[in-house]
Amino acid sequence: MESMTLLEPAVPAAPGATHEVTNQAPPLVGHDVAADAALLAGLEREGAGWHVDDLHRLGRLAGSAEAQQWGEEANRHEPELRTHDRYGHRIDEVEFHPAWHKLLDVAVSEGLAGAPWASTAPAPHVARAASFYVWSQAEGGHGCPVSMTYAVVPALRHAPDLARDFEPLLTSRVYEPGLRPPLGKAGLLAGMGMTEKQGGSDVRANTTAATPNGDGTWSLRGHKWFTSAPMCDVFLFLAQAPAGLSCFFVPRVLPDGSRNTFRIQRLKDKLGNRSNASSEPEFDGTVAWLVGEEGRGVRTILEMVSMTRLDCVIGSAALMRQAVLQAAHHCSYRAAFGGLLVDKPLMRNVLADLSLESEAATTLMMRLAGAVDRAQAGDAQEQAFKRLAVAVGKYWVTKRAPNVAAEALECLGGNGYVEESGMPRLYREAPLNSVWEGSGNVNALDVLRAMVREPASVDAFFAEIGLAAGADQQLDDAVLGLRASLEDLDDIEVRARRIVERMALVLQGSLLVRHAPDAVADAFCATRLAGDWGHAFGTLPRGVDLDVLVSRALPQG
Numbered sequence: 001m002e003s004m005t006l007l008e009p010a011v012p013a014a015p016g017a018t019h020e021v022t023n024q025a026p027p028l029v030g031h032d033v034a035a036d037a038a039l040l041a042g043l044e045r046e047g048a049g050w051h052v053d054d055l056h057r058l059g060r061l062a063g064s065a066e067a068q069q070w071g072e073e074a075n076r077h078e079p080e081l082r083t084h085d086r087y088g089h090r091i092d093e094v095e096f097h098p099a100w101h102k103l104l105d106v107a108v109s110e111g112l113a114g115a116p117w118a119s120t121a122p123a124p125h126v127a128r129a130a131s132f133y134v135w136s137q138a139e140g141g142h143g144c145p146v147s148m149t150y151a152v153v154p155a156l157r158h159a160p161d162l163a164r165d166f167e168p169l170l171t172s173r174v175y176e177p178g179l180r181p182p183l184g185k186a187g188l189l190a191g192m193g194m195t196e197k198q199g200g201s202d203v204r205a206n207t208t209a210a211t212p213n214g215d216g217t218w219s220l221r222g223h224k225w226f227t228s229a230p231m232c233d234v235f236l237f238l239a240q241a242p243a244g245l246s247c248f249f250v251p252r253v254l255p256d257g258s259r260n261t262f263r264i265q266r267l268k269d270k271l272g273n274r275s276n277a278s279s280e281p282e283f284d285g286t287v288a289w290l291v292g293e294e295g296r297g298v299r300t301i302l303e304m305v306s307m308t309r310l311d312c313v314i315g316s317a318a319l320m321r322q323a324v325l326q327a328a329h330h331c332s333y334r335a336a337f338g339g340l341l342v343d344k345p346l347m348r349n350v351l352a353d354l355s356l357e358s359e360a361a362t363t364l365m366m367r368l369a370g371a372v373d374r375a376q377a378g379d380a381q382e383q384a385f386k387r388l389a390v391a392v393g394k395y396w397v398t399k400r401a402p403n404v405a406a407e408a409l410e411c412l413g414g415n416g417y418v419e420e421s422g423m424p425r426l427y428r429e430a431p432l433n434s435v436w437e438g439s440g441n442v443n444a445l446d447v448l449r450a451m452v453r454e455p456a457s458v459d460a461f462f463a464e465i466g467l468a469a470g471a472d473q474q475l476d477d478a479v480l481g482l483r484a485s486l487e488d489l490d491d492i493e494v495r496a497r498r499i500v501e502r503m504a505l506v507l508q509g510s511l512l513v514r515h516a517p518d519a520v521a522d523a524f525c526a527t528r529l530a531g532d533w534g535h536a537f538g539t540l541p542r543g544v545d546l547d548v549l550v551s552r553a554l555p556q557g
Helices: 002-006 037-045 049-062 065-076 098-109 124-136 143-156 160-170 297-333 345-376 380-411 413-417 423-429 440-453 455-466 473-487 496-515 518-529 546-553
Strands: 080-084 090-095 190-193 209-212 218-223 234-241 244-251 263-267 278-291
Touching: 037 049, 037 124, 037 345, 037 496, 049 065, 049 124, 065 098, 065 423, 080 263, 090 263, 098 143, 124 143, 124 297, 124 345, 143 160, 143 190, 143 234, 143 297, 218 234, 218 244, 234 278, 234 297, 244 297, 297 345, 297 380, 297 423, 297 546, 345 380, 345 496, 345 518, 345 546, 380 413, 380 423, 380 440, 380 455, 380 496, 413 423, 440 455, 440 496, 455 473, 455 496, 473 496, 473 518, 496 518, 518 546
Parallel strands: 190 234, 209 234
Antiparallel strands: 080 090, 209 218, 218 278, 234 244, 244 278, 263 278
């Protein structure tokens, strides 16, 4: 207790004032979530500057008390499984709180689901990425079905007849909940299921069987281990066909209006992501349609996985930004030891470091979205860059989110450990994206696989980094070191995480050197690339311009 003598004496409360509330930060409401310098710069740079007014409109809604209440209610009132109706009929429906539907209605109507695939506007995927980033800061869990609906379109195009009928509904901006014949609805949501209990990420171990019916349909029999958003209208599943693992399209309701066999055995009791239902469905004579070539199911469904991995980067970047905003807001109002926390040198170091991590993630996320647009337009180099960079970004940005969430929570002290602050929900949500769509090991190995099978992706990656050559010696040295590490093939699988981490940091550094203020780029290269960086946040060295970094962490608008 002797150390307490180092603190300034507390100001005594006024006589009789037993519960006067002072020195508490007000709620962070009524601000524009889109007032984010790195986001807005990326929006313009990647070709979607036309979207800025709509983005700010959505940002004001995301920062409103109403939207924040929706997020809190959707997580507090978790989905409930109804396997049977009152008469004993099997229905396998999941009931959600009205707040969930409000969140989804906004997401779909704002074009965050499949709409970019039908858009004729410039850089629609960049515009969508920016909006997904903004709206995810209101609540992350409902982004799961939104992301899968967005990602299913390129995979479904491997079955042109199905795409012709269903793509207009998957790209619709109409949210229409409820299980009904899909072609009779105004808009659809899509999900997917790959993993099974005996294999997990090793989908080649799947045992769900697909048998041809002779009329163009197939029958599935088996059990899936982790299928999120089971209330979706249609799904892509992997199953073993006679020619090998194949991809199948499964509607919850058949064209004649009858329920397809989709027995939800239970909902998962998850660490976070509580607003979103994740389930174990069983198939027994479930009607399905083949998507893509029989026996090439992994290749087919990876078209979808590539896009959901991009959304993992976006979702983690959004969570990091929201955590940093909450921390900076709190410190701007909370006084301790004779002044505001935001003015204390050590706290400024912490906030600056968090801001730096967040900005690097946001800048990378926007560059990846730009690659999607250019690849869709036929740019082969951007397609090659996307192949490698999305996996690299997915590995690293999702790994950083839990660390950022934990440090930001600590900035609020005990207040941040209390549910009402919203920080525990961010903290529980933070590890999700590093697990979903392949854990860190899966993504690191995918990067190695891409480098071997698609060497053009390596050339495109280094061409991108090379655009910043000569601008920062620390970055140039890091690029040389990265090249040397790739030339050494001994034990490369053991070193995969180290290599991919370095690739991510070099890519982020090159983007910041080209596009961020000098104070941001210099701090990143000095700490993330040159090694003058502690293992905890708040260990930036002397010479870093903390004022610039902290100013970019504070809520604007």
